[in-house]
Amino acid sequence: MKLPSPGFLLQAFLSAVIRFPAAMLSAFAGVMAMQVIINDYNTPDEWVRTILVALIGVPFFTALIAFAESRDWSESRKWLVQVLGILALIAYGFVLDPTGSGFEYKQLPGYLALVLIAHLFVAVAPYLNNLSVRDFWEYNKILFANIVIGACFTFILNSGLSLAILAVDQLFDLKIDFKVYPRLAIFLAGIFNTAYFLYHFPNSFQFKQKENTIAVVFKNLCKYILIPIVGLYFLILYTYSLKILISWDLPRGWVSSLVIGFSVAGIFTYLLNFYLPELEKAKIIHLFKKWFWWILLPMTLLLFVAIGRRISDYGITEFRFLVAETGVWLALVCLYFIISKTDNIKFIPISLGLFALAYAFGPLSARSVSLRNQVGRLTESLKESGRFENGKMKPGTAAMSEASIEQFSAALSYLDYRKSLDVLDEFLPAPIDSLPIDTPKEFDWKTEKLRTWLNISDSTYTAERNYYFNISSYSRNKPIDIAGYNSFVKADTYERKDKSGENGLLISEDGQHFVRYVITDAGEVTDTIDLKPIISKWMELRNENYYLELKGENQLDTIKIRSGNMLMVTENCSIHIDKDGSKITSWNGYLFMK
Structure with a gap:
């Protein structure tokens, strides 16, 4: 294996662009978006969406061309399906909201399913017809080999060029920006590696049977x-x-992960080994192909027992649903290869793609099933105390058992973390926000309102009334207008309890004030700064989250001190909230004084 020459690289690049224009366009778009983000992390969401869509686009458009070529479609028809595909992905990009509330639960599973399906489509696209299973195996063997070789070339090129840049930088003291290294890695992985793979993409989908180097x-x-x-x-x-x-x-619960890991490794080995018994007389290869599915099938039972125990104890979540669905798929594949006389390995990627669709979309998706299950567990936990009757929740005074409280709290937390508390509105006389109940400002959350309205004792959720709320600056590298201020100090109150040095800043015992002190020959001068208005502002901005990112003017606060006004620029802050209220435990940033 030797590195490709510059002439070959240019030829491969042009060939890939001509044959797979939409796939290369996706690669360009993704690389460009990554370069923009590397330059400035505080970029608009559109660049993140571009990357997400590009990661689908490269395999999807590659599969489209493979599908079209296997059916001898005309060039105009190929261009038409690619244009339609581009429009569909652009529309999907507008739907994606990667920084939106609950993205990881609402949209991410569907996105990951589409990424998986796009890659599986590459594996089967030319063979959704009567082409032989052996050709399908040879085709995927070539794809896998090209992926491995391309990754090796990319790694070697990136390592060599990075070392060359580092050497030039150190020897000639050029002070090259460190960002050049991730930029280079992104370019090589996104453009070079993609072009290399597409250049070597099979031109024909029927292969002569011979033992080549790859097979060995x-x-x-x-x-x-x-x-x-x-x-x-x-x-x-x-x-x-x-x-x-x-x-x-x-x-134990983690045995499910072990079974799935074993299954993935085993199926991958089975696919690589599928036709190798014809080339090798070693018993181990023949025995593996013959008995693999028989040995795997009992392991699916172990998986069902393990995940069934977790679901019985804690209910269904997206991850537990995924494990259970994977178990069903594994059992189905085992039974197919045990019973079938044809052993068509196309069944594996096609069935996996269908299961991925079922996991992410529709009324039987992981999210839909999990929400219904957790809502059912929540309402069930309220029945014994009379807080749920005739399909509606209502306030109650009866004590709840510890098990019911735990079940209620777990289900409520599940819905809260997924920003899905609105599914409970059908069981309430009014939306949670409109329930006739007042809660302390620090706990004016939907979960708190519901607990208070249901009259569930404080002791049942002490942990949720005792937490830390963290703040950081979104735009710490942005310029700040400090006109009118003639001095500043970098203040850091982390774990500062005692006075240190001639001047400094401490947090008061109640966490509601800064104590600014200056020690002179004449004595000590202190100035107390009231932080309650600022804390109240932050609590307003937090929007039911444990974390707040300050943006723009919200990062700046003007406060009065003895000598006039002071500009407070927050970089990081931690606020402890409990039943007694909220107080600052640490703060760092800049103080500008006139």
């Missing part, structure tokens, strides 16, 4: 590395299963 490498990889590793997983899991039977103790 895969044969040795399976025979000496992958199959022994998978065998070790077998040994660990079956030994653990035997321990469960002997001790009659339910499996």
Whole structure:
């Protein structure tokens, strides 16, 4: 394996652009967006959306061309589907809101499912017809080899060029911006690696059967590395299963991850090994292909028992749903290969893509099922105390059992973290915000309002009345207008309890004031700065979050001191909130004085 020459790189680049224009356009857009973000992290959301869409676009448009070429579509038809695909991705980009509230629960699962499906589409696109399974295997073997080789070339180029830049910088004292290194890595990974892969993308989807260098490498990889590793997983899991039977103790939750990890490694090895028994007489290769699915099937039962225990105890969440759905898919694939006489390995990526769609979209998606389950657990926890009757919640005075309180709190926290408390409105006489109840300013949250309205005792959720609320600056690298101020001090109150030096800043015992002191020959001069208005402003801005990012003018506060006005510029702050109120525990930033 030798590095490609500059002439080859140019040829590969032009060839990739001509054959896969939309895929290369996606790569360009993603790289450009990453370069903008590296230059300034405080960039508009549109650049983040561009990156997210580009990560779908590259595999999606590659698969579209492969699909079109396998059916001998005309050039005009290829351009048409690519233009339609670009319009669809642009529209999807406008729907995405990566900085929106609850993005990781509301939109991220769907996005990740689309990324997975786009890559699976590349694997099967030319073979959604009657082309042979052997050609499908050869095609994916070539794709995998090109991914590995391209990644190696990219790593070598990036390492070599980075070292060259570093050497020039150090020898000639050029003071090159450190950002050049991530910029180079992004460019090589996004443009060079993509162009290399697309240049080597198969031009035909029917292959002559022969043992080539790649097949020999895969044969040795399976025979000496992958199959022994998978065998070790077998040994660990079956030994653990035997321990469960002997001790009659339910499996631990993390065993689900181990089963899934084993399954992924095993299926990957099975696919690589699928036709290798024809090239190799070693028994281990033949035995692995024959018995893999039979050995994997009992492990799916172990997975179901483990995740079933977690769901029974704590209800359904998106992750537990994913584990359970993965178990169903694994069981289905095992049964297919055990029962089927054709062993069509196309079944694996196609079925996985369908399960990914089911996980992320529709009424049976992970989010929909989890929300319904957690709402059911919440309302069920209120029934024994009479706080839920005839399909409606109502205030109550009866005591709740510890188990019911724990179940209620867990379900409520689940809904709160996912910004989905509005699903409870149908069980209430009015939306939570409109419930006729007053709560302390520090706890004027929907969860607090609902608890107070239901008359659930403070002692049932002490932890939620005792937490830290953190603040940081969004634009600490932006210029600040300090006209009229002639001096400043960098103040840091972290763990400052005692006076140190001739002047400084301390936080008062009540956490509501700064104590600014100056020690002179004539004695000590102190100035107390009232922070209550500023704390109130921050509490207004927090919007039911444990974290606040100050932007623009909200980062600046003008406060009165003995000698006039002082400008307070906050960089970081931590506020402790409990049943007695809120107080600052640490603060750092700048103080400008006239």
